[in-house]
Structures are given as C-alpha cells and as structure tokens.
Amino acid sequence: MLVRRTDPIGSSEITPEAHYLNRREFLAAAGLLGAGLTGVALPASASAAGRAQEPKALGKPYGLQSDDKPTPYKDVTSYNNFYEFGTGKDEPIENARGFVPRPWTVQVDGLVAKPASYQLEDFLKPSAVEDRIYRHRCVEAWSMVIPWRGIALADVIKRAQPTAAAKFVEFTTLMDPKRMPGQRSNVLQWPYVEGLRLDEALNPLAMLATGVYGRDLPNQNGAPLRLVVPWKYGFKGIKSIVRIRFVDKMPNSAWNLAAPQEYGFYSNVNPDVDHPRWSQAKERRIGEFSRRPTLMFNGYAEQVASMYAGMDLRKNY
Amino acid sequence: MSDSLNAMRRRSVLEPQWFVPALFVVALLPAVIGVAGTASDLLADTRFFGSNPIKAVEHYFGQWTLRFILATLCITPTRQLLGWNWLAKQRRTLGLFAFGYLMLHWLAYALLDVQLDWHDLTIDLAKRPYIMIGMAALLLMVPLAVTSTKGMIRRLGGQRWNRLHQLIYVISVLGVIHFFMAVKKDIGQPALFAAGLAVLFAFRVQRWRARRAA
Ligand code: HEM
Numbered sequence: 286m287l288v289r290r291t292d293p294i295g296s297s298e299i300t301p302e303a304h305y306l307n308r309r310e311f312l313a314a315a316g317l318l319g320a321g322l323t324g325v326a327l328p329a330s331a332s333a334a335g336r337a338q339e340p341k342a343l344g345k346p347y348g349l350q351s352d353d354k355p356t357p358y359k360d361v362t363s364y365n366n367f368y369e370f371g372t373g374k375d376e377p378i379e380n381a382r383g384f385v386p387r388p389w390t391v392q393v394d395g396l397v398a399k400p401a402s403y404q405l406e407d408f409l410k411p412s413a414v415e416d417r418i419y420r421h422r423c424v425e426a427w428s429m430v431i432p433w434r435g436i437a438l439a440d441v442i443k444r445a446q447p448t449a450a451a452k453f454v455e456f457t458t459l460m461d462p463k464r465m466p467g468q469r470s471n472v473l474q475w476p477y478v479e480g481l482r483l484d485e486a487l488n489p490l491a492m493l494a495t496g497v498y499g500r501d502l503p504n505q506n507g508a509p510l511r512l513v514v515p516w517k518y519g520f521k522g523i524k525s526i527v528r529i530r531f532v533d534k535m536p537n538s539a540w541n542l543a544a545p546q547e548y549g550f551y552s553n554v555n556p557d558v559d560h561p562r563w564s565q566a567k568e569r570r571i572g573e574f575s576r577r578p579t580l581m582f583n584g585y586a587e588q589v590a591s592m593y594a595g596m597d598l599r600k601n602y
Numbered sequence: 603m604s605d606s607l608n609a610m611r612r613r614s615v616l617e618p619q620w621f622v623p624a625l626f627v628v629a630l631l632p633a634v635i636g637v638a639g640t641a642s643d644l645l646a647d648t649r650f651f652g653s654n655p656i657k658a659v660e661h662y663f664g665q666w667t668l669r670f671i672l673a674t675l676c677i678t679p680t681r682q683l684l685g686w687n688w689l690a691k692q693r694r695t696l697g698l699f700a701f702g703y704l705m706l707h708w709l710a711y712a713l714l715d716v717q718l719d720w721h722d723l724t725i726d727l728a729k730r731p732y733i734m735i736g737m738a739a740l741l742l743m744v745p746l747a748v749t750s751t752k753g754m755i756r757r758l759g760g761q762r763w764n765r766l767h768q769l770i771y772v773i774s775v776l777g778v779i780h781f782f783m784a785v786k787k788d789i790g791q792p793a794l795f796a797a798g799l800a801v802l803f804a805f806r807v808q809r810w811r812a813r814r815a816a
C-alpha cells in the first residue's frame with residue numbers, strides 16, 4: 286500500500302486570521318458586485334456583515350496539508366448531514382433550531398468495571414478540553430477542515446475500565462422523535478448507532494467533540510457530544526451521543542444496516558476503494574472549485590495505518 | 603348559464619395572447635437563476651446555492667429536467683380534459699426546454715463537477731449504472747430534440763413523428779430511475795416524481811382502453 290506522508294504542520298503555516306478575513310471580505314464585496322451584475326438577489330447571510338463574524342480557528346493542526354485551511358464557520362455549521370433533523374444538508378440548521386441539548390445524560394455501560402450514568406457536565410469534567418484542527422472527509426466526496434473542541438475518547442475509556450472481554454465500543458444517538466423530527470420517518474433505523482474497534486477508539490486522534498471554532502457545538506453539528514474520527518468517513522462521527530457501550534462483538538452501524546454493500550463497519554477513508562456509486566479517489570473541498578486527491582486514511586496514515594496492517598481494506602471497507 | 607359556458611368554451615379554443623410569452627418567461631427563469639447563481643457563487647463566493655454550489659446546481663438542473671419532462675407529458679391530458687387544443691403546439695416547446703435543462707444538468711456534471719477530466723468521465727460511464735441510465739436518456743432525447751421543428755415533422759410525417767416521440771415515455775422512466783439511484787437513502791423526492799409519472803401514465807392507459815373498447 287502506498288501511503289503519502291502527512292507531516293503535521295506547525296500552526297504558523299496556517300493562513301493567519303487577518304489574512305484570511307481579508308480574503309473573505311474581498312470575496313464578499315466581489316459577491317455583491319457579482320450579484321448586481323447578474324441581477325440575482327442574495328440571501329442576507331451572504332452579506333459582508335455575515336462574513337465579518339467569522340470566528341477564529343483555534344487549536345493545534347493535526348495532519349493538515351500545506352494548502353489546508355479551516356473551512357469557514359458558516360459552512361461548517363450550515364452544510365450538515367444529520368438525518369435526525371432532515372435528509373437535506375440545509376435542513377438540520379433549520380430543524381434543530383429549537384433543540385435543547387440540556388440536561389443531557391451519557392450512559393457508559395457494557396463490559397466495563399465502572400458502568401455509570403453521568404450528567405454531561407460530570408462526564409466531561411475530569412478530562413482536559415482541547416482544540417484540534419482536523420480534516421473531515423464525507424463519504425459523499427466532499428471535505429472540510431474543522432477546528433474541533435473536545436476531549437480524548439481514550440480518556441473516557443480508561444475511566445470506564447473496559448474488561449478483557451471488551452473488543453468494541455458502540456455509540457448510540459438520542460432517540461426522541463418529538464425533538465428529532467427526522468426520526469419520524471424511517472429513512473434509517475433509529476436510533477443511529479455507530480461502533481469502533483477498541484484499539485481504534487483508543488487511538489489518540491479519536492475525540493468526543495463538544496464544540497467547533499471554540500464555541501459550543503451547534504445543534505446541527507451534533508450537540509452536545511459527538512464522535513470525531515478524522516481518518517474515517519464523516520458518518521462514523523455519530524452525533525448527540527447518549528450511550529457508550531463496551532461489547533465483545535462488532536456492533537451494528539446505522540448506515541451499514543441501511544446499505545451493507547455501500548457502507549462497511551470500518552469506513553476508513555480510502556481513495557482506492559470506490560463507493561459502488563461513485564469514486565472516492567477525489568474530493569471537493571467546500572469552498573474550492575477543483576477537486577483534490579483524497580488521501581489514504583484522510584491524511585492520517587502515519588497515526589492509524591498500523592491498526593489495519595495485514596487487513597484486506599477492500600473487503601473491510 | 604349556457605351562454606356563459608359556451609363563451610368559456612369559445613374562449614378556450616383560442617390560445618390567449620399572453621400564453622406564449624408567459625411560458626417562455628416561466629420556463630427560462632430557472633435557467634437564468636441557475637446560471638447566474640452558479641456564476642456568482644463560483645466567481646464571488648456568494649453561497650446562493652449553499653456551501654457546495656457545484657453539487658447543488660447539478661441537482662437543481664437535474665430536477666428541472668425532470669419537471670419539464672413531466673410538464674411535457676401533462677400537455678395532452680390537459681388538452682383533452684379542458685378542451686384546450688391550442689396547447690398541443692406547446693408540447694414541443696416544453697420538450698425542448700426539458701432538453702435544454704438536460705444540457706445544463708450535463709454541463710454542470712461534466713464541466714463543473716468532473717471538469718472535463720476525460721478519465722473520470724469514461725470511468726463514470728463504464729462503472730456507474732446511474733450515469734449509464736442518465737446518458738441513455740440523454741442520447742434518446744437527442745433525436746427528439748432535432749426533430750422538433752415544423753420542417754422535420756413534415757418530413758417524417760405525423761404518424762412516424764408521433765411514434766418516434768413516444769420515446770419520451772422511455773426517457774421519463776429512465777430519468778426517474780436515475781433519480782432513485784442518485785440519492786443516498788432519502789427516496790421521498792424521486793418517489794414524488796414517480797407518483798406523478800404514474801398518474802400521467804394511468805391517464806394514457808385509460809384513454810387507450812376506452813378507445814379500444816369503442
Ligand atoms: C433525462 C435525463 C436525466 C434526468 C431527468 C436527470 C435527473 C436527475 C435528477 C433529478 C437528479 C437528482 C437531483 C437531486 O438529488 O436533487 C440527478 C442527479 C445526477 N445526475 Fe442526472 N439526469 C439525467 C441525465 C443525466 C446525465 C446524462 C448525467 C451525466 C452523464 C447525469 C448526471 C447526474 C449526476 C452526476 C447526478 C448527481 C448525483 C450525486 O448526487 O452525486 N444525469 N439527475
């Protein structure tokens with residue numbers, strides 16, 4: 286297997302904020318001009334004022350390539366796949382508006398020495414909160430660069446003390462069709478479930494996010510707690526988690542249940558293994574015109590490839 | 603009473619003067635909005651089509667293609683139900699618009715999405731059934747578009763022309779199948795188009811039965 290090296294780059298190589306804002310401001314002005322010329326009325330959100338509020342991309346970059354820069358907050362928080370709030374990518378931001386992710390309970394159970402049910406605040410308290418900038422690759426061949434805020438998943442696992450029998454971790458999203466209108470349709474089997482092998486869950490890259498851009502996670506991004514595994518396709522990043530269970534058998538995952546030939550358990554980003562209906566060799570970075578090549582393990586091969594040594598990744602897609 | 607009914611019928615026999623201009627405005631508007639919105643998004647980052655404008659406009663023109671195909675198929679039932687025989691002439695106009703939107707859909711795909719990467723275009727065509735089906739529909743639509751002039755109708759003769767243009771039934775079914783295959787899991791929208799198409803087909807089957815019985 287050919288693996289491209291992905292040296293983590295220093296934060297100094299990320300476009301400085303001021304620079305970046307200038308570019309957006311320029312584009313916004315050009316946008317207004319363009320709109321004038323074409324006679325198309327623009328939504329107010331596209332105005333220069335909207336752009337000026339772009340928050341700062343906090344955190345240490347992990348696995349970013351030299352031309353990777355954070356995807357604007359507006360795109361990160363308005364272009365979402367979150368079927369609990371509708372199947373269109375512009376729907377979650379609307380349909381999750383009234384969702385209140387408090388109080389929130391997280392249950393940790395299964396094959397662990399310390400099963401418990403936590404209030405979210407107590408669940409998070411013992412762990413250090415970190416900001417990390419990760420690449421994000423959706424199975425639909427688009428990608429972003431997202432500054433997450435959250436805690437290391439490994440931290441939570443160590444506290445729960447899995448028994449020797451525990452081989453996998455299963456995550457479950459809140460089931461509440463009253464608050465999550467998408468759950469009233471049977472487009473997927475609810476509640477959404479996802480899983481990782483225990484060693485994957487212990488990988489230092491795996492995090493439980495509570496925020497983006499240094500702010501609390503917006504509802505449409507999976508408030509108040511979601512999984513982030515940047516070497517896997519985005520749908521592995523289960524949102525609004527209420528349960529973390531340790532098991533000895535490979536757990537189900539919502540998309541695997543929906544279309545097993547299309548979405549496997551592992552779902553590692555892999556440019557050489559096509560989705561049956563489209564190629565995964567390239568991706569369109571949100572905000573860019575031309576597609577860029579997709580990297581093995583989304584650019585995190587150095588940190589994760591060893592976990593899959595000797596596995597046929599074509600079979601274990 | 604019967605006077606006013608007759609007046610209505612008499613009026614419905616003639617095409618209202620505003621009809622053709624209105625049709626052109628309505629039919630061209632989505633194209634103008636689509637092209638202008640895409641241009642402003644790509645050149646000036648306006649997010650008219652959201653965060654991923656290329657995908658969005660590809661879908662937008664795909665949907666308009668299907669809408670115009672269905673609109674074309676609505677002409678004959680409307681004509682027969684309301685007695686608006688003048689509508690018949692507009693069937694070709696709507697069909698040509700459908701073809702125009704299909705070209706825009708294909709351009710959004712080939713020019714903006716795949717950016718004329720020859721390798722990717724051929725791989726898609728060879729490996730992706732939904733692309734094969736879409737392309738089959740496109741190829742079948744070409745002869746219909748080029749025979750949509752008065753001269754061509756005369757040259758072919760009404761009967762042969764009609765038979766050729768029955769291909770629209772095949773094209774519409776291929777279009778809906780292509781839509782089903784293009785979505786991930788949310789089949790609500792393609793199901794809606796499929797239902798519309800089923801109604802339009804049912805109308806024709808019923809007419810055909812009635813004619814055979816007569
Ligand atoms: C009569 C012919 C066709 C019709 C009616 C049609 C219609 C549609 C519709 C309705 C969609 C889905 C839009 C949505 O999800 O909102 C779609 C998607 C698509 N079509 Fe077509 N189409 C046709 C032909 C073609 C052709 C010839 C091509 C290219 C060779 C093509 C390429 C695509 C692509 C790439 C998508 C997007 C799939 C994705 O989401 O990635 N289509 N089409």
